[in-house]
Amino acid sequence: MDDAGLSVPVAARGLTKTFGSFRAVDDVDFQVQPGEAFGFLGPNGAGKSSTMRMIGCVSPRTAGDLTVFGLDPTRDGSTIRARLGVVPQEDALDVELNVRENLYVYGRFFDLKRSEIRRRTEELLEFTQLTERADDRVEPLSGGMKRRLTIARALINQPDLVLLDEPTTGLDPQARHLVWDRLYRLKQQGATLILTTHYMDEAEQLCDRLVVMDNGRIVDDGSPRALIDRHCTKEVVELRLAATTDLERSAGHLRRDGLEVEVLPDRILIYADDGEAALSFADGVGLRPESALIRRSTLEDVFLALTGRTLVEAG
Amino acid sequence: MTTPIGHRRYPSVGSVQPPAGTWTTPRFVRVVEYHLVGYRRMWRGSIVRIVISPILYLLSMGIGVGSLVDQRGAVDLAGGSYLAFVAPGLMAAAAMQSASAASLYPVLASVKWLRTAYGQVGTPLRPVDLVVGLQAWFAILALAAAIFFTLVLAVFGVVASPLVVLAPLATVLGGLSFSAPLAAWAMSQQDDHKFSVVFRLIVLPMFLLSGVFFPVEQLPAPLEAVAVVAPLWHTIELTRGLTLGTAGMSDFFHVAVLVAYVIAGCLYGKRTYTRRLYP
Amino acid sequence: MNASGVVAALIPGSSHRWAHVVARNYASTRSAWFATVTGAFEPFLFLASIGIGVSVLVGDVDVDGRTYDYTTFVAPAMLASAAMNGAITEASFNTFGKLRWHRIYHSMTATPLTPTDIAVGEIVYAQLRGTLYSTIFLLAMVVLGLVESWWAVLALPAAVLIGVAFSAAGLAVVTVLRTWQDIDLIVFGQMLLFLFSATFYPLSVYPEPIQMVAQLSPLFHGANLCRDLVLGTVGWYNLINVAVLLGMTVVCSRLAARRFTSLLYK
Missing domain, CATH: 3.40.50.300 (P-loop containing nucleotide triphosphate hydrolases)
Known part of the structure; x- marks a missing residue:
């Protein structure tokens, strides 16, 4: 051929x-x-x-x-x-x-x-x-x-x-x-x-x-690995807060202290190489999430970083 | 205290009543309304079928072939001219054809392709309401078509009796004698493979052989025996008698036969609808 | 020249692969053999209705100085009408569903097949069943003594030509329809042609101006061709009949192929 x-x-x-x-x-x-x-x-x-x-x-x-x-x-x-x-x-x-x-x-x-x-x-x-x-x-x-x-x-x-x-x-x-x-x-x-x-x-x-x-x-x-390394930190902390919480204000507290934060309609994401440290930091500024999850960064986070939107939301 | 959106508070025991403003009419009326709403988007096609096609058939068969028949005058036809003979038959046949077309694909579609019937029985509607509602809806459509057809007959000058005002009712009854059993049967089908066979082996033979274009007496005896069982023959006899003024006592018999077809069809429908919708 | 060579000459851009579309349709209808068999029955019903019923009322028909029994006069037109009806039904109803809902054509376009191949395959397939019926019907006409000339042998290719012309037309029309309600327009057109193409009576029954209009109907040319062949009254006018049907085939199939291309290659 x-x-x-x-x-x-x-x-x-x-x-x-x-x-x-x-x-x-x-x-x-x-x-x-x-x-x-x-x-x-x-x-x-x-x-x-x-x-x-x-x-x-x-x-x-x-x-x-x-x-x-x-x-x-x-x-x-x-x-x-x-x-x-x-x-x-x-x-x-x-x-x-x-x-x-x-x-x-x-x-x-x-x-x-x-x-x-x-x-x-x-x-x-x-x-x-x-x-x-x-x-x-x-x-x-x-x-x-x-x-x-x-x-x-x-x-x-x-x-x-x-x-x-x-x-x-x-x-x-x-x-x-x-x-x-x-x-x-x-x-x-x-x-x-x-x-x-x-x-x-x-x-x-x-x-x-x-x-x-x-x-x-x-x-x-x-x-996939290169994209994650290029655009994201190693870990992500997902905080789910009570429905009455003002997410933007809470995010503002975290940002003021130098953390990289994204606000989604139902939760806040904190990008950090050390998730545990970031979570205890959030606790320190008085955030009381209903649930917290520390996970590895994924392509979803890459997309969010590149476009400011989530894959699902953007559709 | 704000009103919750989208749900009511669960009623306390003993207070389970329908909310105000529901079910003031028989349930099947809701089904008729449902069909009416859908019909608003598709009346264009049926206008062609209902209004124009009968006129074309009358022109081509009644006047065209009629010119050959009347010039010879070999057979004594009720009403004299071939046009007067054929016209009431075409009116009855038109009702049969639209009733058959509306009963097969749309009914199967409502459980197979669109699945709208399953949505309907998720409400207080029961399968039998769907059966009656659909037939009631057909009756309304058929009546409109039949009234129009009767006016066309008057314009063509073949009306010979004041009894003609009853002819649309006879035609509607004739239409239901097809739609009720066919809708019931369609509901029992898994696919549409046999639908074209129904048209070829039931609808078309009746159209061609059971008295629209020539008196059934001309058929060989065994075929004539089959033709007089056919609902179309009874409808034609009724319609022809009312239009041409030759109606008599035997017409009560025709009515009885047609009513029996409709009732049997609805009962059969209750069975097939229930089986399909409450599996 | 083989079949695909002929097709390629008539419809640019078609390959031999249309035959695979025909084979696919054949495979899908094997389960519906009963519908196929009963379809052959249809023209006989018309013939019975006319032979037993209407011809008794009409008696004989005079055409151009010759006298025919009414059944003999109508039967060739039934042959032509059956070829038309079979082709239109197959090409419009069946193709419409495929085009709008099933995604069969979309999976075909993922293979070396082109939209033109698909359109040609559908046209060929749509008249295959009609050809089968025409053959049976023509044989029955021979048996019933309704054929008056050896020219009738050519009535079969004539019926095939009618079938191809109307499948191409049906397919071209179906590509511009949007809903099942639009399909009613096809049924309406079919009925108009069936009733007013001098099928049931000689052209001379119409008033003069309508005679002119009726000659615009392609079914008139089909019925006229079949009638002259079966009755042995062949003349130069039949060449016009053939030309009309051939022209319709070429124009409509090219149109259908072009529409298929724009629908499937978005």
């Missing part, structure tokens, strides 16, 4: 997408390397899905450059998509077909041979732990099973690059862990993954490198 294409799965420069006067994706640059798991972290509406759709060759870009496997999505859409596996945000399974037929019909869309599809189907059902449901209808499957089937379907053509848009949104915790486990194994096998998420734990677990998006722009990029 073309070496240039394989060496850079996706490269974007000045990539822009507008809908009318709304700039969904605004002049972003990024490169995805072979074999890495690359993430877009940001709240709903940050432009992640629009970017994914452009990479998936189903949304013409408004401006800028974009190559996938070194090819132009506008001109070579079919050729590119033949090498992609796409897990969309909504499962988009074919409810008129059963589990096995979903994989079969989808495989035919890639011009795969019937015998090849049958062989891959058994492997993929095994991999996604759906073998026992192979001949069942799709509709009654649980959310987690549907998502796993969507993942199996995306892998039917042995893609060089897998696009996952919010792979675990809407799943219960147990189902999420199962999906993460499968994706992690995929990653270990050397697959190149691009995923979008607004869950910081998902990004931390799966991504080697990620970009933080907000309002269509990339606000920073790096590995």
Whole structure:
């Protein structure tokens, strides 16, 4: 195959997408390397899905450059998509077909041979732990099973690059862990993954490198660890105060004494390398929280530091 | 003391009464209101169906084919002209068709795709209120359509009797004799695979063979026996008699048959609705 | 030239992959075989209603100096109407649901399939069932003695052409509809064509100005073509019939492909 294409799965420069006067994706640059798991972290509406759709060759870009496997999505859409596996945000399974037929019909869309599809189907059902449901209808499957089937379907053509848009949104915790486990194994096998998420734990677990998006722009990029080190202290103290407390005034007390503080609608966050020390300091200025929690900094805190908003609130 | 938002204080024992201002009318009326509110957004399509299509059928079949039939005059038709024969039949058939269309997909949608019926039985409404409410709503729609159709008949000059004022009621009854059993059956379905079969094997054969376009006496005996069981035939006989002034005692029999279809349909509906909504 | 070659010549940008869409639809309707079988029944009901009922009332029909039994006169128009109705129903109702609610097309666009391939696949599939019905119906017409000429062999391709033209039109229209209520407009158009395309009586029944209007109806051209082939009264006018249906196919399928592209590639 073309070496240039394989060496850079996706490269974007000045990539822009507008809908009318709304700039969904605004002049972003990024490169995805072979074999890495690359993430877009940001709240709903940050432009992640629009970017994914452009990479998936189903949304013409408004401006800028974009190559996938070194090819132009506008001109070579079919050729590119033949090498992609796409897990969309909504499962988009074919409810008129059963589990096995979903994989079969989808495989035919890639011009795969019937015998090849049958062989891959058994492997993929095994991999996604759906073998026992192979001949069942799709509709009654649980959310987690549907998502796993969507993942199996995306892998039917042995893609060089897998696009996952919010792979675990809407799943219960147990189902999420199962999906993460499968994706992690995929990653270990050397697959190149691009995923979008607004869950910081998902990004931390799966991504080697990620970009933080907000309002269509990339606000920073790096590995999860590097981003945390760059923007946050080691630990965070979360204080929940009584409903009658004036949070801004309490925060003012803490800030006056040189602490880095964020006020959220329901709590106060104190950033400190030593959480215990910060907590006893808060106690010293007379704060009496209903509950206090000391934890490690996460990507959620990175996002807050970069945009002044939480991932959930911003959506 | 401020009033709590969104909930009332839990009543003390012995004072469990409905809050003031609820349930002053029969419950099924609420269901009719519900359909009325939804209808405001979709009347456009049904106007085409109710107002324009009957006129087109009358023009094409009544006058177009009629010109061929009357020029020959081989068979003595009630009312004389083919137009006068076909017109009341088309009125009855129109009621059947809109009743069937409204009873299948919307009913299944309310438990399968939209799931609005589950929301409704989460209130004091019972499944049977949904059954009666839906049929009452259909009756209102069908009456409006039938009155309009009757006026069209008058304009085309085929009305021959003052009894015609009863024709819309006959047509409404005929429509309900379809919608009640079909809505009940639709509620028992898991998907819509069999719906098109209902149209092909029940609605369309009745439309074509049970007396709209020609007298059922022309059918071979076994087919005629089937046709006279069909609710559409009874509706047509009633409507035709009232329009053309040939009504007689036998029409009470037609009314009785149609009423029986409606009652049986509602009872069946009570069963299927209850099974589906209180699983 | 094979089938996809012909299609690619008519509709730029289509590949052989439309065949996979046809295969997908076929797989999804296998469970609904009963509906498929009963669909074949439909034109026979019309034929029975006319043969047993209306033809007794009408008797014979005179067209251009020849006299036909009414059933013989109407049957070819039923063939054309059935081809139209089958194609429109399949292309509009089924596709509308897929386009607006199910996300089947969105998962198709994640594969090498293009929106044009999807549109072509739907058009081809929509008239397949109609073709099956037309074949059965034409055979029944032979058995019932309603066919008067060997030209009738060409009535089958004519019915397929009608089917393709109306699936393309149905698909193009469905892409601009928003709600199920809008679908009523399609049903209305279908009824208008069915009733006023000289299907149930000769064109001469209409007043002169309406005769002109009726000749704008594509179903009139379909019915006229089928009737002339089945009755053996073929003439130069039939070339116009074919041209109208072919033109409609090309224009509407290109339109449908373009609309699919703008709906699926946002």
